[in-house]
Amino acid sequence: MTRLTREDLEALPNYVPGRSPADLARELGIPEAIKLASNEVPYGPLPGVVEAVTEAATQSHRYPDMGVLELRAKFAEVYGVDPASVATGCGSVALAEHLVKATCLPGDEVLYSWRSFEAYPIIAATAGATSVKVPNTPDHGHDLDAMLKAITPKTRIVFVCNPNNPTGTFLRRAELTAFLDAAPKDVLIVLDEAYREFVTDPEVPDALEAFGDRPNVVVLRTLSKAWGLAGLRIGWLHGAPEVANAVRKCVTPFSTSAAAQAGALAALSAKDEMQRRVDLVVAERGRVTEGLRALGVDVPDSQANFVWLPLGDKSLAFAQACEQRGVIVRPFQGDGVRITIGTPAENDAMLKVAEAAL
Numbered sequence: 001m002t003r004l005t006r007e008d009l010e011a012l013p014n015y016v017p018g019r020s021p022a023d024l025a026r027e028l029g030i031p032e033a034i035k036l037a038s039n040e041v042p043y044g045p046l047p048g049v050v051e052a053v054t055e056a057a058t059q060s061h062r063y064p065d066m067g068v069l070e071l072r073a074k075f076a077e078v079y080g081v082d083p084a085s086v087a088t089g090c091g092s093v094a095l096a097e098h099l100v101k102a103t104c105l106p107g108d109e110v111l112y113s114w115r116s117f118e119a120y121p122i123i124a125a126t127a128g129a130t131s132v133k134v135p136n137t138p139d140h141g142h143d144l145d146a147m148l149k150a151i152t153p154k155t156r157i158v159f160v161c162n163p164n165n166p167t168g169t170f171l172r173r174a175e176l177t178a179f180l181d182a183a184p185k186d187v188l189i190v191l192d193e194a195y196r197e198f199v200t201d202p203e204v205p206d207a208l209e210a211f212g213d214r215p216n217v218v219v220l221r222t223l224s225k226a227w228g229l230a231g232l233r234i235g236w237l238h239g240a241p242e243v244a245n246a247v248r249k250c251v252t253p254f255s256t257s258a259a260a261q262a263g264a265l266a267a268l269s270a271k272d273e274m275q276r277r278v279d280l281v282v283a284e285r286g287r288v289t290e291g292l293r294a295l296g297v298d299v300p301d302s303q304a305n306f307v308w309l310p311l312g313d314k315s316l317a318f319a320q321a322c323e324q325r326g327v328i329v330r331p332f333q334g335d336g337v338r339i340t341i342g343t344p345a346e347n348d349a350m351l352k353v354a355e356a357a358l
């Protein structure tokens with residue numbers, strides 16, 4: 001057949017979502033699997049979200065507010081930032097894509113640590129940019145010195161994932177400040193803080209507060225994780241107004257849906273409940289880490305809502321063994337397994353299954 005699409009996409013891996021309980025019901029006949037594969041918070045939508053989305057649904061025949069004015073003003077209020085510095089998108093993954101579109105021409109370089117968020121290579125490749133992957137340290141974190149050395153005149157954008165998905169590792173204030181001081185000022189540095197709300201180490205900086213005034217820094221946040229809106233698709237970024245404006249030019253028109261805008265406004269009004277749920281997750285993170293270490297796995301400390309099991313080439317077999325026992329985890333072939341922190345009961349079940357699977 002005549003080729004209709006780009007040949008280079010054949011070499012590109014598809015984004016692999018966490019498998020769902022419906023997959024296990026269909027394939028293995030397991031009726032109610034526990035899903036610990038996609039870094040969601042297990043406690044349902046925050047209070048007020050369902051009502052707000054239901055209300056928004058009555059206007060489904062109308063386009064949403066493309067300027068996202070009310071929600072951007074809400075972000076400004078909650079986070080003490082200028083609405084002109086805020087852009088929203090269909091999940092922060094879409095914003096990462098728009099940032100690459102806004103910075104890179106074909107052949108330009110996108111730099112990131114690896115292993116990190118699996119969307120980065122896909123986003124770079126689909127934009128026609130070149131990925132430069134700097135290997136993680138032996139402790140599974142970013143090697144900021146090596147990343148600095150890897151910056152070339154072609155580098156337009158650097159993604160720094162803190163805490164890092166999927167390893168849960170984190171960068172502290174001093175090392176991040178030194179990195180930002182040393183990085184060229186004409187390269188955009190994106191601090192991807194999808195898991196910021198789960199950070200408890202006071203030395204891990206809130207990038208909005210610590211670096212939000214730097215013109216070449218963009219902070220990427222999502223409402224998919226701690227704020228419980230993964231299904232509605234809403235992320236946001238903070239950057240210099242010119243950068244935010246350039247991103248808004250690249251955004252697919254109307255891609256922050258009316259339901260997402262309404263749900264986000266309601267969620268952001270339920271901050272105390274969000275924090276209560278995050279505290280539960282954080283308490284369980286410590287227990288799960290210790291439980292897995294007791295089974296002999298060298299789990300690094302995590303500041304996110306998941307933990308990393310560096311199981312190397314046993315990763316896939318471990319994940320399959322867990323699935324056969326009704327717990328869905330997320331393997332990264334040849335590298336490790338990421339397990340999301342669930343409810344205490346879900347974590348208990350996972351620890352039992354992990355023991356059997358190991």
Ligand SMILES: Cc1ncc(COP(=O)(O)O)c(C=O)c1O
Nearest residue numbers: 091092093117165194222224235
């Ligand atoms: C590091 C990181 N950044 C961004 C995202 C994107 O999240 P969303 O598109 O749901 O906002 C994720 C989701 O897993 C992530 O782990």
